[in-house]
Amino acid sequence: MRDLPVIGITLDSEEPGGYSKFPWYALRQNYCSAVVAAGGLPLPLPHEPSLAADYLDRIHGLIVTGGAFDVDPALFGAATRHETVVVKKARTQFELAMIQGALKRDMPILGICGGQQLLNVALGGTLIQHIPDEVVECLAHEQPNPRDQAGHDAVLVPGTRLADIAQSLRIPVNSAHHQAVKDVAPGCVVNARAEDGVIEGIEHPGHKFCIGVQWHPEFTISDADSRLYRAFIKACHA
Template sequence: MSKPVIGLGGVLEKAPPTSAFPSFRRLFTNEGYLSKLQKAGALPILLPMVPPTDLELLVSLCDGILLPGGPDVDPSLYNQERHELCGPSDMDVDRYQIQLFRMARKLNKPILGICRGTQLINVAQGGTLFQDYRLQSEKPIAHPDYERWGSKSHQVELSPQSKLYKLFKTHTLGVNSLHHQSVAKPGEHCIVTARSADDSIEAIELSSGAWCIGVQWHPEAMGSEMDCLFEAFIKQALSQGKSGFPRTP
């Protein structure tokens, strides 16, 4: 069986005070993504920031793209002024990952967005975000539930017509919750497929092009009940199967 190559859009962070190279930012990702992808049969690689002219070559080496969690998306990218509740942003990372998403769409690669990745997909499609969950509802769920980061925090309702419903085979799904921003106005071709009790948008799918799902929770931090999402993503990547890497027998 061949292994599809999944590219992860890396996030930049400042080097720790102990680093010998304090002015160099570090490219990193959550090992939970790597574990889930490997368990599903993929070969994950962390994608660095490269000039736009090299981006098409980089994406062409992959069979699928995962857009992970990370810092807040800069509000200027969806034509809003920064609210005091908005967290720090990294415009370099935002612009690069939007380019990464668009190139993956151009090359017909399946895409899985997680937390910030979902928000980024929506912004790239012309949608907007709530800069903080408290700006959406007067009685919101406490979405950044860090005490239960790896277990169920609240329920979401899945649309019966969604790919997620077909995967999980349930109307109600327990998820963790580590975000404070969420989708406000869905972007072009973004179909809302899950909501929480406070009407927060918890998942989107794109209605055109290659397979593309974004979930607001962190399935990589949960148990085997979330494996089917990664397995479906890898199945799509296998069917795409055109990367420039040698296959594993």
């Protein structure tokens, strides 16, 4: 039997329509194939907050995925909700339970896109609710070209774990978001920014592996994306 670390991957959820006339889960295949390529065993996680501890007992690392929805601004103390914000309460409740449990266990966590945003909120940070309203002359963070192509560059911060993993201080990334980290959570540091100043990555040096990136490394836009997955899986072995 091969010693493959089990990697829990959070699913998206959809209302009836399209694939099924009943509520259904969704996950792009490349979230799983990227884990396999890096040496892990992917395990998608249904949204059952009461089972979070049981899931955590069986996995070695957690990937919190993105999706076409937003973190509820009430979770980071905002008094208003931007008109563009769409929430998925049940999904967020489950993912928060998983993140909080993984942090307590010092289990490796990789937050991707919305997963990075929720990780920042779970640790005590806040979010920009709609980038075009808060960032002057912002880049097209919801890129018009396909997601398997680069949308802009991310400039990595020297001395951070992400920069060490990527072995580069500038990498091309894809971009599919209208929100971003605003106030960085206590204990976390910024490890990447876009050239318009938008935070593209965070990490918590106090944990074994706790990294969030705003782009989607499962598309492997650059070698840095593959290195990130391999570093995450390596941490799950430790």
